[in-house]
Amino acid sequence: MLDHPAVEDIDLTTILAALGDPIRLAILGDLARSTGTALCCADFRELTSKSNLTYHIARMREAGIVHVEPSGTRRLISLRRADIDSRFPGVLDAIIANAIALPSPFGPEGCGLQ
Amino acid sequence: MLDHPAVEDIDLTTILAALGDPIRLAILGDLARSTGTALCCADFRELTSKSNLTYHIARMREAGIVHVEPSGTRRLISLRRADIDSRFPGVLDAIIANAIALPSPFGPEGCGLQ
DNA sequence: CGCTTAGTTCAATGTTTATTGAACAAAGGA
DNA sequence: TCCTTTGTTCAATAAACATTGAACTAAGCG
Numbered sequence: 001m002l003d004h005p006a007v008e009d010i011d012l013t014t015i016l017a018a019l020g021d022p023i024r025l026a027i028l029g030d031l032a033r034s035t036g037t038a039l040c041c042a043d044f045r046e047l048t049s050k051s052n053l054t055y056h057i058a059r060m061r062e063a064g065i066v067h068v069e070p071s072g073t074r075r076l077i078s079l080r081r082a083d084i085d086s087r088f089p090g091v092l093d094a095i096i097a098n099a100i101a102l103p104s105p106f107g108p109e110g111c112g113l114q
Numbered sequence: 115m116l117d118h119p120a121v122e123d124i125d126l127t128t129i130l131a132a133l134g135d136p137i138r139l140a141i142l143g144d145l146a147r148s149t150g151t152a153l154c155c156a157d158f159r160e161l162t163s164k165s166n167l168t169y170h171i172a173r174m175r176e177a178g179i180v181h182v183e184p185s186g187t188r189r190l191i192s193l194r195r196a197d198i199d200s201r202f203p204g205v206l207d208a209i210i211a212n213a214i215a216l217p218s219p220f221g222p223e224g225c226g227l228q
Numbered sequence: 229c230g231c232t233t234a235g236t237t238c239a240a241t242g243t244t245t246a247t248t249g250a251a252c253a254a255a256g257g258a
Numbered sequence: 259t260c261c262t263t264t265g266t267t268c269a270a271t272a273a274a275c276a277t278t279g280a281a282c283t284a285a286g287c288g
Contacts (some may be wrong), residue, residue: 012139012209012212012213012216013133013134013135013136013139014134015134016130016131016133016134016139016209017130017131017134017135018134019127019130019134020127020128020129020130020132020133020134021127021131021275021276022127023276025127025130040234040235041234041235042233042234042235048276048277049277049278049279050234050235050236051235051236051237051238051277051279051280052276052277052278053235054235054236054237055275055276055277056276058236059275070235070284070285072234072284072285072286073232073233073234073235073284073285073286074233074234074235074285075234075235088208088212089208089211089212090204090207090208090211090212091208091209091212093204093208094202094203094205094207094208094209095126095130095205095208097203097204098126098202098203098204098205099126102126105127135245135246137246154264154265155264155265156263156265162246162247163247163248163249164264164265164266165247165248165249165250165265165266165267165268166246166247166248167265168265168266168267169245169246169247170246173245184254184265186254186256186264187254187255187256187262187263187264187265188255188263188264188265189265
């Protein structure tokens with residue numbers, strides 16, 4: 001539980017598959033928009049249900065895209081941006097640059113975050 | 115049949131999902147390595163079976179990643195690099211740069227091309 | 229201690245995906 | 259015209275994926 005792959009074990013196919021889903025791409029966008037502020041699962045509640053979020057965030061964690069750290073009753077989610085960039089230079093940055101501009105797949109009001 | 119999405123209909127999630135598969139990422143790598151030479155389905159035969167190639171190449175075509183053009187008894191496959199770059203700048207280039215370096219998922223001898 | 233907030237686990241369900249092999253179609257060369 | 263090469267279609271199948279809701283755990287607060 002809460003296993004994070006080592007940098008050298010991060011796989012490009014797995015990263016792309018993990019981001020090839022509207023909910024997870026929206027999570028990526030939210031995380032990228034909020035650099036500095038740590039987000040927790042509850043911050044993504046407008047995207048889907050609690051248990052479904054557990055599922056999607058676990059997929060991103062297992063792919064090596066996010067780091068999840070328990071903090072009291074919550075889990076702080078952060079991007080492993082430097083890790084992915086060192087392993088696959090430019091890939092995550094390019095995706096983020098485009099994902100940030102994307103409208104939220106769940107209504108024009110966005111996800112509520114910034 | 116042989117429907118290609120218009121540039122403005124190309125979707126980032128769909129592209130990432132299409133490339134989040136070892137066979138399709140290998141096809142992308144082969145195409146990127148062979149700029150100048152047009153490839154046909156048969157050039158990917160070391161990756162999987164004929165009918166499975168039809169399936170994977172159709173997915174890439176429907177995602178807007180490749181253009182497929184009949185030519186005699188074959189189909190010439192080419193990357194829609196400029197199209198994707200105009201829609202999602204940098205994304206495909208970054209993925210290609212990393213995919214090219216990737217070992218073929220099907221044996222150290224690579225795919226036989228190049 | 230009891231309540232609330234945050235998130236997980238689990239089983240169930242329906243959908244999509246990947247893969248196979250056999251049968252088929254279409255173009256080109258001998 | 260027959261044969262070969264190239265690729266498609268189709269049905270079947272197994273596996274992976276996404277989604278739900280109910281039950282649960284764990285931490286913090288009053």
